[in-house]
Amino acid sequence: MEQEQKLTADQIIKFLEERNFKELKEELENLHPVDLVDAMEELDKKQRMLVFRLLSKEEAAEVFTDMNSDMREELLEALTDSELKEIMDEMYVDDTVDVLEEMPANVVDRLLMATDEETRKQINTLLQYPEDSAGSIMNIEYISLRKEMTVADAILKIRQVGINRETIYTCYVTEKRKLIGVVDVKDLLTAGESRLIEEIMDENVIYARTLDDQEQVANQINKYGLVAIPILDHEDCMVGIVTVDDAMLVLQDETTEDISIMAGVSPNEDSYFGTSVFQHAKNRSLWLMLLMLSATVTGEILGHYEDAMAVMPVLITFIPMLMGTGGNCGSQSSTLVIRGLAVGEIEFKDIFRVLFKEIRVAVVVGLMLAVVNGLRIYIMYDQNVMLAGALGLTMIAVVSMAKCIGCVLPLLAKKLGLDPAIMAAPLITTILDTCTILVYFNIVTAFFHL
Amino acid sequence: MEQEQKLTADQIIKFLEERNFKELKEELENLHPVDLVDAMEELDKKQRMLVFRLLSKEEAAEVFTDMNSDMREELLEALTDSELKEIMDEMYVDDTVDVLEEMPANVVDRLLMATDEETRKQINTLLQYPEDSAGSIMNIEYISLRKEMTVADAILKIRQVGINRETIYTCYVTEKRKLIGVVDVKDLLTAGESRLIEEIMDENVIYARTLDDQEQVANQINKYGLVAIPILDHEDCMVGIVTVDDAMLVLQDETTEDISIMAGVSPNEDSYFGTSVFQHAKNRSLWLMLLMLSATVTGEILGHYEDAMAVMPVLITFIPMLMGTGGNCGSQSSTLVIRGLAVGEIEFKDIFRVLFKEIRVAVVVGLMLAVVNGLRIYIMYDQNVMLAGALGLTMIAVVSMAKCIGCVLPLLAKKLGLDPAIMAAPLITTILDTCTILVYFNIVTAFFHL
Incomplete structure (x- = not known):
C-alpha cells in the first residue's frame, strides 16, 4: 500500500540520474498528486520539469492544480503553448479560475489563450464573482436531471457525461434552469429502474446563493453534513455547486485568518514560509x-x-x-x-x-x-x-x-x-x-x- | 423551497395549540432534522415530546442523533422501552456510540438493553477505542466488494445492502478482510457492466489506522479531498471508515479547543452556554x-x-x-x-x-x-x-x-x-x-x- 512506501524526492532523483524514465513513470502513476507535489518541492527546476513531462495529461492537470503559485509560474515559463493547452483542457473550470486568480496579468492572458472559447466564457463569468463569495469557489460542472426521467435514464445520463463531472454523488433536478429537487446517487442505485426521478427526488433542498459569503456556505455544508450544496443566482436559476472538499479548505483558511487577526497580525493568503x-x-x-x-x-x-x-x-x-x-x-x-x-x-x-x-x-x-x-x-x-x-x-x-x-x-x-x-x-x-x-x-x- | 419558509418554533406551537397534528406532521416531514432540533430547543418539555412522537421512526432517529445531550436525556426519561428500541434500531452504530459516550451510566444500560445482541457487540468494540482516536469516530457500515465481482454484481450488491449504509460513495475491495483497493461509485456507473472490479479498482489507497489521532485523520481527508477514508486495525484488516462530515466536525472541535487553550482556558466539550x-x-x-x-x-x-x-x-x-x-x-x-x-x-x-x-x-x-x-x-x-x-x-x-x-x-x-x-x-x-x-x-x- 502506498502510504507505507511513498516515493520520496531522493528516489525520484535517483531514477532521474539513472535515466530510468520508464520505471519512474510507473512509480509516478501510483503516487497521489498531492504527495507528488510534496516531493516535487524538494527537486530543482530542471528535475521538476522532467518529472512533470513524464505525467499523463490527466495527472499533469491534477498536479498543476495542487501546486503552489511559485512552482506553477516557474513551470508555465517552461511549457510550450500546446503542452499548456493539453493541461488546461483536462482541468476543471473552477480549478482553472482558482489558478488564474493567483497569477500575474501576462500569465493570465497566456492561460486564457490556451482554453477554448466556451470555457473562456465560463471562466470570465466565474472571475466576476466577488472574492470570498460562493460564486468564486463554485464548480459549474454537475449532473442535472429532469423530473420526467426514469432511474434508468438518469443512470444512462451519468454514464454518458459523468466522467467529466467533478462530483456525481448528488444529482440536481432542474426545470427551466430552476432547481426543483435533489437525488442522491445512492437513491438512484437502490430505487427500481423504471421509477420516475420525480417520485424519488427530495424537494426540500438546502441551497446557497452566488453572493453568499464562502464561510457561511462552508458552515452550511458542515451543519447539514452535505457532500455538495447547489448554488442559485439572483433569478433562482441553478448555476453551480460548492463541494465539501472546497468547504473544508475555506474553513481552514478562514480559521487561520481569524487566529492571525486575534494575535494582531494582518492576515495574508500565503503560507508562513511563503511570506517574505x-x-x-x-x-x-x-x-x-x-x-x-x-x-x-x-x-x-x-x-x-x-x-x-x-x-x-x-x-x-x-x-x-x-x-x-x-x-x-x-x-x-x-x-x-x-x-x-x-x-x-x-x-x-x-x-x-x-x-x-x-x-x-x-x-x-x-x-x-x-x-x-x-x-x-x-x-x-x-x-x-x-x-x-x-x-x-x-x-x-x-x-x-x-x-x-x-x-x-x-x-x-x-x-x-x-x-x-x-x-x-x-x-x-x-x-x-x-x-x-x-x-x-x-x-x-x-x-x-x- | 424550504430555506425561504422554514417552520419556526412559534408555528409549531400554534399547530400544537390547535391540535392540528395532521398538518404539523406533514410540515415536520419537510423540515431538515438539524433545523427541527433548532426549533425544538425553543419548545417546552411537553411540546417537545408531542413533536417527537409525531415523527416517523427514521426521522426520530436522525433528530435524536442531532440533539444535544440535555435534550436527549430529558427525552429518554419520557420514552417507553419499545419506543426507544424502535429508534435505536434506526440509528447508525457510530452515532449510537457517540450518544452513549455522553450519557450517564444508568442511561447507557437502558440504551444497550434496547439494542439487539449483534449491535451491542459492535458498540462495545467501538467503545473500547481511546477517546480522540480514529476508531472512536469511525463508521463500521460500508460497502465491501470482492475483486472477482463484475460491475453489474457490484451495483446489485449496493442495491441490496446500500440502503443501510451511511455512505456508498466509495466502495472498498477486500480479500480475507484485507483492503486491496477502492472503487468510486462514479467508476461503477461509468464502467461497462461486465468489467471486473479488479480492473477498475484503484490500488493506491489512502488509509488510516484505528489508533491514529482523529485530528490527523481529519487532516488527511482534507489534504487528499476524500469523501471517506478506510480505517485498518493492527492486523491490516479493514474495520470501518471515517466520513468527511465527521472529519469537518472533528476539525471544528479541535480548532475551538486550540483557540481556548491559546487564550488560557482549559477546553471542555460543551458549548459556551452549555457550560455552567x-x-x-x-x-x-x-x-x-x-x-x-x-x-x-x-x-x-x-x-x-x-x-x-x-x-x-x-x-x-x-x-x-x-x-x-x-x-x-x-x-x-x-x-x-x-x-x-x-x-x-x-x-x-x-x-x-x-x-x-x-x-x-x-x-x-x-x-x-x-x-x-x-x-x-x-x-x-x-x-x-x-x-x-x-x-x-x-x-x-x-x-x-x-x-x-x-x-x-x-x-x-x-x-x-x-x-x-x-x-x-x-x-x-x-x-x-x-x-x-x-x-x-x-x-x-x-x-x-x-
Whole structure:
C-alpha cells in the first residue's frame, strides 16, 4: 500500500540520474498528486520539469492544480503553448479560475489563450464573482436531471457525461434552469429502474446563493453534513455547486485568518514560509505601532501617580500582576465570544445573556484570585491587613471589569459590521492596562489617603 | 423551497395549540432534522415530546442523533422501552456510540438493553477505542466488494445492502478482510457492466489506522479531498471508515479547543452556554492563578529597581509600553507558529528556518518601532537624546527577544509531546514581562549610571 512506501524526492532523483524514465513513470502513476507535489518541492527546476513531462495529461492537470503559485509560474515559463493547452483542457473550470486568480496579468492572458472559447466564457463569468463569495469557489460542472426521467435514464445520463463531472454523488433536478429537487446517487442505485426521478427526488433542498459569503456556505455544508450544496443566482436559476472538499479548505483558511487577526497580525493568503520577511514585518507592525502608542497613554497615567508610588514604593511591585491578570481575564472572555460568533453559537442578540454569565464567572474567579493574592500579601508583607484588603478589592474590580469589557467588545464589533477577531488579546489587553491602572490607584489612594 | 419558509418554533406551537397534528406532521416531514432540533430547543418539555412522537421512526432517529445531550436525556426519561428500541434500531452504530459516550451510566444500560445482541457487540468494540482516536469516530457500515465481482454484481450488491449504509460513495475491495483497493461509485456507473472490479479498482489507497489521532485523520481527508477514508486495525484488516462530515466536525472541535487553550482556558466539550458558571470559572482559574503568581516574580524584580525609579521617575512611564510591545510581538510569533504546526506547514525540524525568519522580521519591526518611539521621546522629553537612545535600544532588544522566545517555545512544546497551544499569548506574555523588565533596567542603569 502506498502510504507505507511513498516515493520520496531522493528516489525520484535517483531514477532521474539513472535515466530510468520508464520505471519512474510507473512509480509516478501510483503516487497521489498531492504527495507528488510534496516531493516535487524538494527537486530543482530542471528535475521538476522532467518529472512533470513524464505525467499523463490527466495527472499533469491534477498536479498543476495542487501546486503552489511559485512552482506553477516557474513551470508555465517552461511549457510550450500546446503542452499548456493539453493541461488546461483536462482541468476543471473552477480549478482553472482558482489558478488564474493567483497569477500575474501576462500569465493570465497566456492561460486564457490556451482554453477554448466556451470555457473562456465560463471562466470570465466565474472571475466576476466577488472574492470570498460562493460564486468564486463554485464548480459549474454537475449532473442535472429532469423530473420526467426514469432511474434508468438518469443512470444512462451519468454514464454518458459523468466522467467529466467533478462530483456525481448528488444529482440536481432542474426545470427551466430552476432547481426543483435533489437525488442522491445512492437513491438512484437502490430505487427500481423504471421509477420516475420525480417520485424519488427530495424537494426540500438546502441551497446557497452566488453572493453568499464562502464561510457561511462552508458552515452550511458542515451543519447539514452535505457532500455538495447547489448554488442559485439572483433569478433562482441553478448555476453551480460548492463541494465539501472546497468547504473544508475555506474553513481552514478562514480559521487561520481569524487566529492571525486575534494575535494582531494582518492576515495574508500565503503560507508562513511563503511570506517574505518584509511582508511579515508589514503584517505585524501596524498593530504593534498602534498598540505601542496606546500603551504610552497607560504610561502617562502611571506617571501621574509618581507621588503615591514615592510614598509607598511597594505599590509598584503589584502592577505587573494586576495588569497581567486583567489582560488574561479579558482575553479569555473575548476569545470565547469570538469563537462562539465564528461557529454561530453566539449572536449579538445574546449580549445580555453573555454579560450575565461573564459577571457571575467574574465574581467566582475574582473572589478566588483575591483570596489567594490577599493571603500571599498578608503573609509576605508583615500581616498588613489594609494592603491585603486593598489588593483583594482591586483584584475583584479588575477581573469583573475585564470580563465585561472582554465579552462586550467583540459583540459590538460584530454589530458594527467589523471583524470581531480584532477585539482579541492585543487590543483588549492594551485597553485593560489603562483601566487597571486607574482602578488600582483610585482604590489604593482612597485606602491609604495618598 | 424550504430555506425561504422554514417552520419556526412559534408555528409549531400554534399547530400544537390547535391540535392540528395532521398538518404539523406533514410540515415536520419537510423540515431538515438539524433545523427541527433548532426549533425544538425553543419548545417546552411537553411540546417537545408531542413533536417527537409525531415523527416517523427514521426521522426520530436522525433528530435524536442531532440533539444535544440535555435534550436527549430529558427525552429518554419520557420514552417507553419499545419506543426507544424502535429508534435505536434506526440509528447508525457510530452515532449510537457517540450518544452513549455522553450519557450517564444508568442511561447507557437502558440504551444497550434496547439494542439487539449483534449491535451491542459492535458498540462495545467501538467503545473500547481511546477517546480522540480514529476508531472512536469511525463508521463500521460500508460497502465491501470482492475483486472477482463484475460491475453489474457490484451495483446489485449496493442495491441490496446500500440502503443501510451511511455512505456508498466509495466502495472498498477486500480479500480475507484485507483492503486491496477502492472503487468510486462514479467508476461503477461509468464502467461497462461486465468489467471486473479488479480492473477498475484503484490500488493506491489512502488509509488510516484505528489508533491514529482523529485530528490527523481529519487532516488527511482534507489534504487528499476524500469523501471517506478506510480505517485498518493492527492486523491490516479493514474495520470501518471515517466520513468527511465527521472529519469537518472533528476539525471544528479541535480548532475551538486550540483557540481556548491559546487564550488560557482549559477546553471542555460543551458549548459556551452549555457550560455552567462554575465550570467556566474552573476552566479559567487554573491558568489565571498560575499566571498571577508568575507575575508576582516580575513585580518583585521591578521592586529591585525602586532606587533607579526614585532617581529617574520618568522610567516608570515606559514600562506599560515596553511590556505591552514585548508581549504582543511574542504572541504574534507564537500564534503563527502554533497555527503552522496545527495545519502541518511547520514541523520541529524547521526550527532554525523559523528562527532565522523571525530574527530578520524582528530587526525590521524593532528598528521601525524604535525610530517612532525614539522620535516621540525626543520631542516630548525636551530633546533628551540619551533617553530616546536608551529606549530605542531597549525596544530593539525587547522585540528581538520576544520574537525568538515566541517562535521557539511552541516548537519545543511540540518536541516534548506537549500541546503547542499552551505556548500562546498568556504564558508567552507573562514570561516576556519578566524578561522585558530585566532588559530595560539593565540598559537604562548602564546608560544613566543609576
